[in-house]
Amino acid sequence: MRRKWTEALRGNFLILEQEEGDENSLKEIITKNEGEKVFLKNNSEVFLVEMLVEKEHINYYRCIEISDDHNLNRVAEEFKNFHYILYKEKGNYIGYISSGELAAFFEKKCNVIKTYTETILDTIDGSCTVVNADLEVLFWTKGAERLFSVKQKDIIGKQITDFFDPEHLELLNTLKNGTSLNHKQHKAREDLVVLINSNPVYLDGEIIGAVVAETDITSQIRLNQELSTTSEKLFALERESKIFKEDPFKMIRGNSMELKNAISMAKRAAETSANILIQGESGVGKELFAKAIHTIREGSDAPFIAINCGAIPATLFESEMFGYERGAFSGADSKGKKGKVELARGGTLFLDEIGEMPLEMQVKLLRLLQEKRYFPVGGTKEKEVDFRVIAATNRDLKQLVEEEKFRDDLYYRLNVVSIEIPPLRKRPGDVIELTHYFLYETSIKYNRPIHGISQELMQALLQHEWPGNIRELKNVVERLVVFSEDGELSIEHLPFQIEGYQTKNSLQYELDQNDSKSLTERLEEVERRILINELKRTKGNKKEVANRLNITRATLYNRLKKLGIEY
Ligand SMILES: Nc1ncnc2c1ncn2[C@@H]1O[C@H](COP(=O)(O)OP(=O)(O)OP(=O)(O)O)[C@@H](O)[C@H]1O
Structure with a gap:
């Protein structure tokens, strides 16, 4: 409850209504009522009368009588002319007070308010700053210390503008214009976003300071951005998986006649269960084609098992392909292991880099493809398995057959249907679509919005030979996005030299x-x-x-x- 100044009134007093002249009887009364203040009242004035120590002389102090007036300003005003105030309420004298006593009362009251304020500010977790009209910092909470990395002891009493760029100080507006802010998002620093509340402090209609409270929302904003990027990614993935389910070949981007022919061949091949051989340079998208064919033939849930035929050592070929039974050889997994063939049951076995397969393994593979039966290593029971085969190579298999590096019987078995995917340099039109597609994909992946691609840069991409084909293009676009600045791609970040382009050199x-x-x-x-x-x-x-x-x-x-x- 708010305490009024009248609570500071003293009650030990006596009021005499008599003429000034009779000093002796006055002395007597004062002596008799020791411990009480004696006020002498005549028609027009009131005095506090006190006897000096020698008890011979009476001192008269001028007093003012105030009735039913709680206005503190009036009281303060009266102390300019009078030593004491005698207070009267509803016709009765309630008490008296001197200016010194009233000042002590208020000092105590101020101290109470000050300690409450300090404790409140120390207790709140957030950042709260109080400045006066001269921009001196009066209060600086622990939360402000944490948020701005400035210690209380260093900033209190100093100008806030010595510590912060005035451009980022909202409280200057509050001080100047009296504007209040509520939950306004504000960039306090390049790396710090806060929600800000600020209010001017008014006294007698004048702004004497400002209070600002700030809550750090940088991480919320970052999380929000991440959430929206993730949702965007999710959305893109959902859309792609939908498209992919409808037509798996939609994942293969490009509009050139050469690519369209290859796709139409692959679609037709996918209507049969024939073995398919996909030929093309490294990075043209052979595996992508193989997966699309597989999805049409077997469905997206069926297994697609890829083997890099050039990477399996001859000694491990059988155990890799056919698996092994429990305890087949020392060091083997005691539970046994399924081979690739078994894993591909009901799905597709994708034989990548088939041209790299050593001759002795080609025999074993041929037998497997002919019989669709095999013995796991260390096993005595023959297993039967059904799967489709798609092989891929970047070598000229026919040439290898002629050089007797590849078995012709295996070649004919694999090459029931053959699909040739042309290199990127033979279909430059696809560079444009693929670039835009990879830009979109990578900018989402790295959360780096890109404003577009300049004519100059696109020309440079179109002129390049692309020995690494689409894989190379994908990597180049990724590199451009990674090094982009403010959404701009720079030709200087291309990893290859461009004809006619003026570099710094x-x-x-x-x-x-x-x-x-x-x-x-x-x-x-x-x-x-x-x-x-x-x-x-x-x-x-x-x-x-x-x-x-x-x-x-x-x-x-x-x-x-x-x-x-x-x-
Ligand atoms: N037409 C295309 N549209 C979109 N992405 C493609 C396309 N062609 C290839 N890619 C992408 O390029 C990369 C290389 O493709 P992929 O692995 O299928 O090539 P590959 O011919 O099998 O290569 P390698 O002979 O080296 O095994 C992959 O990331 C693939 O997704």
Whole structure:
């Protein structure tokens, strides 16, 4: 409950209503009522009367009588002329007070409020800052210490603008304009986003300070962004899996005639159970085709087991392909292990890099494909298994057959239907679609929005030979996205040299061509190029250009004017 100043009134007093003149009887009364203040009241005035120690002399202190008036301002005003106030309520004298006593009362009251305030501010977890009209910090909570990494002892009593950039100080607005903020999102620093509440502190209609409370929401914002990116990824995946279920070949991007022919061959092959041989250079998408055929023939839930035929050592071929029974050989898993063939049961066995398979293994593979029966290593019971076969190679198998490095009987068994996937350089039209597709995919993967791709960069991609085919294109796009700045892809991050593109080194060559010009002219030419380049790069942001070149903005403007660059 709020305490009124009247609670500070003292009650030990006596009021005499008599004429001033009779000093002796007054002395007598004062002596008799020791411990009580004696007020002497005549028609127009009130005095506090006190006897000095020698008891011979009476002192008169002028007092004022206030009735039913709780207004503190009035009381303070009266103390300018009077020593004591005698307070009257509903016709009765309630008490008296001196200015000193009232001041002590308020000092105590202020101390109470101060300790409460300090304890409240120490207890709240968040950041709370209080400044006065001169921008001096009065309060700085532990939460503010944590949020801004500035210690209480260092900032209290100092100007807040000595610690923070005025551009980021919302409280300056509050102090200047009296604006209050409630839950406003505010960028307190480049790496810090807060929810801010701020209020001006008013006294007698004047702003004497401001209180600001801030809650760090940087991690919420980051989480929110991550959530929205993840949802976007999920959405894209859902969409792709839907498309993929409807037509698995939709995953194979590109619009060129060459690719469309290959897809249409593959679709037709997928209607049969024939063995299929996919040929094409490394990275053209042979495995992608194999998976699409598999999904159409066997369904997406059936197993798709890929074996890299060039990577299996001859000694392990049988155990890898056919698996082994329990205790088949020392060091083997005691429970036995299923072979790839068994794993592919009811699905597809994808024989990748078939051209790399050593001859002695080709015999074993041929037998397996002919009989669809096998003995697991260490097993006595023959197993029967059904699966489809798709083989892939980047070698010219026919040539290998001619060189007797590949068995012709195996070649004919695998090559019932053959599909040739053309290299990317033979279908440059696909570069555009694939680039955009990989850009979209990678920008989502790395959460880096990309504004698009420049004509110049696309030209460079179209001119490249792509020895690594689509795998290489995918990696190049990923690299461009990773090194992108503010959503812009830069041609400088291409991992290969581009014909006709002027890199920084070509500047020297061009300068050599200008040999009739003076040194100053040549230097100005270089400077002009640097400035134009930087202006383009920063989209004309002169402050940023000046920063990047470590010159003042004034110098930059002078140089632009001197060199006749309008931007
Ligand atoms: N047309 C395409 N559309 C989208 N992505 C593709 C396409 N072709 C290939 N890719 C992607 O390029 C990469 C290489 O493809 P894949 O592994 O199928 O090539 P490959 O011919 O089997 O290569 P290798 O001969 O080296 O095994 C994969 O990431 C694949 O998803």
